[in-house]
Amino acid sequence: MQTAIPFLLNMMTLIGILLIVSMGLAIIFGLMNVINLAHGEFVTIGAFTLVAVQAAGGSFWLALLVGPLVGYCIGLMVERVLIARVYGNPLHAILVTWGLSLIIQQLLVLTFGAAPQRVTGPFEGAIDLFGATYPAYRLFLIGLVMTVFFATIVVFKKTNFGLNVRAAIQNGEMAAVMGVNVEKVNARAFASGAAMAALAGVLLAPMTAVTAYMGVNYLARSFFVVLVGGAGSVAGVAAGSSFIGGLETALSYQIPTTVAQALVLVMAIVILRFRPNGVLPA
């Protein structure tokens, strides 16, 4: 019992991280079908927003608000200038977003330097939980991710915006005929995906080394979460995160973390052989 609870909570933390990183991708890639290789860089942008806000004397909570806002604005800009030209052409989307990710990385290095940045979490210390002590920040992260996850589901299933997005994606022409401004909806959907990634970045920053290249670590894993879970389904993201996060935590107790990460991605490839549409397709 004494070891089982930290183990479970570690697992929950990783699943939570993957969930929040992948949710933005689930919108951009899963729903809009845009291969966004710059997704990791939106996470990085979020983390660096925290760095900038704290350097300017602001608090973590301020960054938690500003981060998604910055991500949203940059996402909106990127969609207008680049992504809007490559809808329906995956190869072009791959090349454009990969180029973008390289540019963002270097711009961040030029502005902030290559060394890892210093950030502080909102609270230190641990909380006693069922006889085991666990860092309070991680518990906060798990809780917040759950909230955001369910809020996203509600937005996509119950609001007008969610309806418009789903309509524009299912059949853009028909949606346009019915009076939906497809361009605007696409731009907003992409920007919300970017905002979600930036939020993930702010949340992640106190737990990892913040460098301009941190996004790559999450890029492949978040794509696999969406692919394994089933592109286009929200429940799939949860399933995918649980699979990849759970397995990785379990394995990294036995073998080195890098090998565990590699092994999990290999398993994901094997799963794709047998379930090409993911575990829980839309």
Next chain:
Amino acid sequence: MTIIQPAGSAMMRRTTRTYRPSTVIALIMLAALIILPLFVKSYTLSTYRDIMLLSLFALSLDIFWGRTGILSFGHATFFGLGAYGMAIASIRFGLEPQWVSLVGLLFGVGVAVLVALCVGYFILYGGVRGAYFTIVTLALTLIANQIAIGWSSVTGGDSGLIGVPPLSIFDFDFSGTLSSYYLALGILAVSLLVALRLMHGRLGLLLTAIQDNETKVRTLGYPTQRILLLTFVSSAAMAGFAGALYASCAGFVAPDQIALLLSTEVIIWVAVGGSGTLTGAVIGTFVVWQLQQKISSMSVAAWPLAIGTFFILLVLVFPKGIPAFVLDLFKRWNRGGVAR
């Protein structure tokens, strides 16, 4: 649709009999490369040898990407496996000196083929195509890179392995700059000719047809999955071969020979020459590599920034490759002249 034109569309096929500009340029380059050793010092010569091995690597990507239209973001994996295979076999196996190079080459290429076969089977037979294929191969490079850095007792970790012996097979010794230069030139020329022959023949047609409509080709009785897998594996074998040769010529391996940046660079080499043209891949490598040295000598950040900008321009401005873009410009300019 303006995809980065995987050549072999109907129009290009009809013109294969006439000499395309890229073929003429390739022949001129070949002649220049043959007489080059008369004019330059041995350091420059070894640089050109390395570029030719990298061209071989670019060619291997173009065989798969150019004809099938499926972009592999993981070709550095196979290049790196070849290089690491060579290094590990020749340093760690403790073989007799006369066998080292041969076993190293076989081991390097063998590992690359094996990995390509396993991964290719799972994803190609699983029906993963197009953009998904790109993502899976991208992840493959990340995995390989993590292993190369993490498994330091075998791979030497971050610093890699130093002391890969120069190539010598039976009594043929390629440790000199001149001999290894001509070896690389010979291998590149032969590979290019064979690739051109195959890709302009039945196999090339079949691959183009699969790209257009795989279901239809399959209905006609062709085992499309097996054809794709074999092409992928041959392409990986060629990349591994290039990597193994590169490791033995350079004398060392390092994790950046199995990294995402190299995967990215090889895509650029091919794209600059125009994917699917095969000779373009070689020309692209020569041009971009020289440019790369100039740009990276300015500052560390300059090269990745240049790559990023290039990718965006590639899609938005010249989706068919730079040579095609320049030719189009000429055509438009000529037509404009006539109209006036």
